[in-house]
Amino acid sequence: MSAMARCVPMNAVDSLLVRAAHRRPVPRTPVWFMRQAGRSLPEYRAVRAGIGMLDACARPDLVTEITLQPVRRHGVDAAILFSDIVVPLKAVGVDLDIKPGVGPVLAEPVRTAQDVAAIRPLVAEDIGFIDEAVRLLVGELGGTPLIGFAGAPFTLASYLIEGGPSRDHARTKAMMHGDPALWSTLLDRLAQIALAFLRVQVAAGASAVQLFDSWAGALSAADYRRFVGPHSATVLAGVADLGVPRIHFGVGTGELLDQIGAVGADVVGVDWRVPLDEASRRIGPDRAVQGNLDPALLLADWPVVDREVRRVLAEGRDAPGHIFNLGHGVLPVTDPDMLTRVVELVHTASAR
Amino acid sequence: MSAMARCVPMNAVDSLLVRAAHRRPVPRTPVWFMRQAGRSLPEYRAVRAGIGMLDACARPDLVTEITLQPVRRHGVDAAILFSDIVVPLKAVGVDLDIKPGVGPVLAEPVRTAQDVAAIRPLVAEDIGFIDEAVRLLVGELGGTPLIGFAGAPFTLASYLIEGGPSRDHARTKAMMHGDPALWSTLLDRLAQIALAFLRVQVAAGASAVQLFDSWAGALSAADYRRFVGPHSATVLAGVADLGVPRIHFGVGTGELLDQIGAVGADVVGVDWRVPLDEASRRIGPDRAVQGNLDPALLLADWPVVDREVRRVLAEGRDAPGHIFNLGHGVLPVTDPDMLTRVVELVHTASAR
Numbered sequence: 001m002s003a004m005a006r007c008v009p010m011n012a013v014d015s016l017l018v019r020a021a022h023r024r025p026v027p028r029t030p031v032w033f034m035r036q037a038g039r040s041l042p043e044y045r046a047v048r049a050g051i052g053m054l055d056a057c058a059r060p061d062l063v064t065e066i067t068l069q070p071v072r073r074h075g076v077d078a079a080i081l082f083s084d085i086v087v088p089l090k091a092v093g094v095d096l097d098i099k100p101g102v103g104p105v106l107a108e109p110v111r112t113a114q115d116v117a118a119i120r121p122l123v124a125e126d127i128g129f130i131d132e133a134v135r136l137l138v139g140e141l142g143g144t145p146l147i148g149f150a151g152a153p154f155t156l157a158s159y160l161i162e163g164g165p166s167r168d169h170a171r172t173k174a175m176m177h178g179d180p181a182l183w184s185t186l187l188d189r190l191a192q193i194a195l196a197f198l199r200v201q202v203a204a205g206a207s208a209v210q211l212f213d214s215w216a217g218a219l220s221a222a223d224y225r226r227f228v229g230p231h232s233a234t235v236l237a238g239v240a241d242l243g244v245p246r247i248h249f250g251v252g253t254g255e256l257l258d259q260i261g262a263v264g265a266d267v268v269g270v271d272w273r274v275p276l277d278e279a280s281r282r283i284g285p286d287r288a289v290q291g292n293l294d295p296a297l298l299l300a301d302w303p304v305v306d307r308e309v310r311r312v313l314a315e316g317r318d319a320p321g322h323i324f325n326l327g328h329g330v331l332p333v334t335d336p337d338m339l340t341r342v343v344e345l346v347h348t349a350s351a352r
Numbered sequence: 353m354s355a356m357a358r359c360v361p362m363n364a365v366d367s368l369l370v371r372a373a374h375r376r377p378v379p380r381t382p383v384w385f386m387r388q389a390g391r392s393l394p395e396y397r398a399v400r401a402g403i404g405m406l407d408a409c410a411r412p413d414l415v416t417e418i419t420l421q422p423v424r425r426h427g428v429d430a431a432i433l434f435s436d437i438v439v440p441l442k443a444v445g446v447d448l449d450i451k452p453g454v455g456p457v458l459a460e461p462v463r464t465a466q467d468v469a470a471i472r473p474l475v476a477e478d479i480g481f482i483d484e485a486v487r488l489l490v491g492e493l494g495g496t497p498l499i500g501f502a503g504a505p506f507t508l509a510s511y512l513i514e515g516g517p518s519r520d521h522a523r524t525k526a527m528m529h530g531d532p533a534l535w536s537t538l539l540d541r542l543a544q545i546a547l548a549f550l551r552v553q554v555a556a557g558a559s560a561v562q563l564f565d566s567w568a569g570a571l572s573a574a575d576y577r578r579f580v581g582p583h584s585a586t587v588l589a590g591v592a593d594l595g596v597p598r599i600h601f602g603v604g605t606g607e608l609l610d611q612i613g614a615v616g617a618d619v620v621g622v623d624w625r626v627p628l629d630e631a632s633r634r635i636g637p638d639r640a641v642q643g644n645l646d647p648a649l650l651l652a653d654w655p656v657v658d659r660e661v662r663r664v665l666a667e668g669r670d671a672p673g674h675i676f677n678l679g680h681g682v683l684p685v686t687d688p689d690m691l692t693r694v695v696e697l698v699h700t701a702s703a704r
Binding site for chain 1: 520523606
């Protein structure tokens with residue numbers, strides 16, 4: 001990729017999000033929400049009506065509109081591309097669909113050496129619609145940074161091997177332990193796909209990236225170290241030359257926080273189970289933290305939310321950098337006005 | 353309850369399970385499996401054919417047969433009563449059913465003060481079928497101890513408030529934070545129900561009890577301390593006079609292990625995310641540990657299982673007491689022969 005081809009929104013580079021991620025001083029704490037573009041918003045449900053998830057992800061006009069909706073409504077400090085972690089898998093020909101209320105479902109799970117060998121690399125031409133959507137968005141967003149994202153190799157592998165969402169990841173773990181060579185081949189392919197997906201987004205103008213290893217918390221620290229971390233490291237190292245901050249997130253990762261950081265993150269996303277001050281101790285001084293309000297609490301009354309937002313801000317104060325977020329995605333039943341009030345509160349209560 | 357009324361199987365009192373739970377020396381490590389009586393066994397599927405879960409739980413003949421099946425087949429060192437944590441709720445009139453592939457589902461969720469007030473106490477007469485099943489079992493089991501069990505107040509509350517299984521426990525947490533007084537009333541009622549359920553089982557001859565707080569790992573340590581632990585402590589303190597060991601288990605409780613023990617457990621069940629040596633350090637010297645092979649690994653080949661069983665035994669060796677178990681329940685797809693081999697390996701490899 002040449003420097004010429006890269007569209008860099010100069011003011012986004014100096015945004016609060018990027019500065020906090022790089023552990024530089026900020027006048028107030030930046031805030032965005034995982035799944036801020038989604039079912040909690042009536043305007044989202046309106047534009048999605050009758051359009052399948054993967055079809056929506058392939059339409060730059062819809063991706064742009066949906067990505068912008070929470071920025072307009074809530075005044076968050078970052079947009080995150082509306083897409084799905086399985087979009088690059090679909091783009092390389094994996095036969096899958098995203099079923100409402102279920103999640104990604106494969107026509108045939110990936111379980112043999114032949115299945116793994118059939119997964120080809122992702123090239124930029126596979127995802128022209130992503131490049132176009134990001135360019136449109138960067139033009140619209142002005143100084144608000146756009147976060148690009150990808151699914152981490154382990155989480156992608158779990159969907160592929162299980163054939164859909166899984167609570168126990170049993171066949172995934174069985175392959176990991178039972179056929180480490182095949183596992184490594186699969187994860188390396190997925191790492192290259194995730195990396196290519198991120199590079200297209202950054203080349204088109206994304207100002208930061210988030211690598212979602214949503215299910216990493218299902219693993220012991222020993223399994224993560226041996227079977228997962230090195231492949232996530234490949235992805236994160238592969239975007240290092242682009243200079244954008246790298247956020248790395250998983251749920252239930254209390255036992256893994258040091259590793260989640262050490263595989264190459266600038267920012268570690270933390271769920272609500274570990275307070276940010278303790279999380280930052282585990283992660284160390286070289287990385288910022290992101291999180292970690294329990295999304296379930298947004299269903300309580302405002303006094304509860306007010307108290308908990310202030311607690312999260314207080315616990316994040318001594319971290320080397322703090323990006324306010326939820327500990328996991330916005331729940332679809334969330335009242336969007338609650339999210340707007342959280343943004344306002346973070347902006348005022350964190351002002352230095 | 354009078355001492356006369358209590359049926360005590362004397363040889364079970366000196367069983368390996370009870371001795372390990374009380375941190376007394378054992379010639380080898382006892383082993384049983386959560387959900388050992390269940391869908392992994394063809395003989396279970398045969399006797400359950402055409403019979404609903406709650407109907408099966410109400411028939412002492414079936415409960416006895418199903419509870420004995422894994423003891424016969426695997427030679428485990430303990431039986432656990434075949435029942436469900438919602439059985440006592442059904443017994444006090446909560447309108448619920450257990451749907452195959454889903455779990456407990458309520459006709460109407462419990463969300464208001466009126467709903468909570470309608471939950472009446474459990475009395476022994478409500479669960480004569482449990483008393484009968486336990487007495488039948490104790491007669492059959494001889495020296496093999498029977499573990500009685502109950503759901504902990506938080507996990508029961510989540511089913512009641514959400515109306516069924518939940519991934520995020522959002523309405524549960526909203527009530528907990530939004531109306532702490534109502535929450536406390538509900539959890540106190542559920543603690544009394546769980547306690548009464550356990551006392552009936554021990555009076556009829558159960559040699560140990562396990563309190564399942566399956567979803568406690570969804571909570572932060574601060575929320576557990578304030579909203580949950582005191583109610584679990586009520587249950588565990590309420591059986592202290594019976595002298596049977598109390599096992600307390602939840603999934604994903606790495607951040608809570610000290611509290612899970614301190615609320616009154618003799619044994620803390622640990623999932624696979626924290627190695628037993630580290631878990632025991634967090635729990636302290638006054639409690640034994642139970643666990644913690646990842647049930648997903650039973651889908652791998654035997655050499656993997658052999659290695660991992662030995663690892664768990666080695667990590668549990670320095671704990672004040674160790675009961676071998678999985679880190680969560682047996683997965684329905686598990687090959688039952690694998691479970692039998694694990695029992696044999698634990699028996700031989702742990703011999704002192």
